[in-house]
Amino acid sequence: xxxxxxxxxxxxxxxxxxxxxxxxxxxxxxxxxxxxxxxxxxxxxxxxxxxxxxxxxxxxxxxxxxxxxxxxxxxxxxxxxxxxxxxxxxxxxxxxxxxxxxxxxxxxxxxxx
Amino acid sequence: xxxxxxxxxxxxxxxxxxxxxxxxxxxxxxxxxxxxxxxxxxxxxxxxxxxxxxxxxxxxxxxxxxxxxxxxxxxxxxxxxxxxxxxxxxxxxxxxxxxxxxxxxxxxxxxxxxxx
Numbered sequence: 001x002x003x004x005x006x007x008x009x010x011x012x013x014x015x016x017x018x019x020x021x022x023x024x025x026x027x028x029x030x031x032x033x034x035x036x037x038x039x040x041x042x043x044x045x046x047x048x049x050x051x052x053x054x055x056x057x058x059x060x061x062x063x064x065x066x067x068x069x070x071x072x073x074x075x076x077x078x079x080x081x082x083x084x085x086x087x088x089x090x091x092x093x094x095x096x097x098x099x100x101x102x103x104x105x106x107x108x109x110x111x112x113x
Numbered sequence: 114x115x116x117x118x119x120x121x122x123x124x125x126x127x128x129x130x131x132x133x134x135x136x137x138x139x140x141x142x143x144x145x146x147x148x149x150x151x152x153x154x155x156x157x158x159x160x161x162x163x164x165x166x167x168x169x170x171x172x173x174x175x176x177x178x179x180x181x182x183x184x185x186x187x188x189x190x191x192x193x194x195x196x197x198x199x200x201x202x203x204x205x206x207x208x209x210x211x212x213x214x215x216x217x218x219x220x221x222x223x224x225x226x227x228x229x
Contacts, residue, residue: 042222043222043225044223045205045223050217091155091156093155100161101158106153106154
């Protein structure tokens with residue numbers, strides 16, 4: 001069975017700093033997708049970035065980028081030039097053949113002014 | 114393009130009661146997944162519906178049931194409510210493609226259920 005682990009329950013950085021959130025996963029599948037979702041206090045789960053496992057190039061979306069290490073089963077999220085609006089819960093999720101998403105426990109990110 | 118909507122926003126029930134939560138999928142999507150998110154935790158997969166059929170189920174008892182309608186909207190029904198059913202219930206829609214691993218899901222705002 002697949003598992004997703006986020007080892008940082010909470011992180012706090014100053015505005016404009018760079019922060020990296022960690023995620024590790026376990027699977028025996030070779031073809032899968034990994035996601036980072038953001039859940040602000042409004043509760044709406046918003047997709048931040050997506051990585052296809054068969055792509056070696058790390059995905060980037062503006063200030064958000066990932067470090068995908070397939071052999072190590074690691075998928076970290078880097079947020080550059082952090083903004084107050086980045087304050088939220090961040091969830092790492094695994095999507096494989098079974099179609100359901102397997103989620104980590106989340107990391108609470110606080111951006112301080 | 115209309116996003117995923119859910120109703121109601123909040124709901125308060127007592128133990129033993131039954132509840133129905135509703136979800137309208139995003140335009141063009143034919144798959145709906147339901148998740149339970151307890152306070153301070155990540156979402157847990159309940160089940161998924163694809164073209165009106167259940168297409169996978171998580172570790173939830175049979176008192177959690179669902180439906181998908183021809184317009185791809187969906188309902189989640191929970192019978193004999195227990196205190197531990199108190200949670201945020203998230204609905205997500207997606208479009209099944211040929212790649213079985215593709216599963217980008219778009220979420221609604223959730224329904225907060227409180228069981229007293």
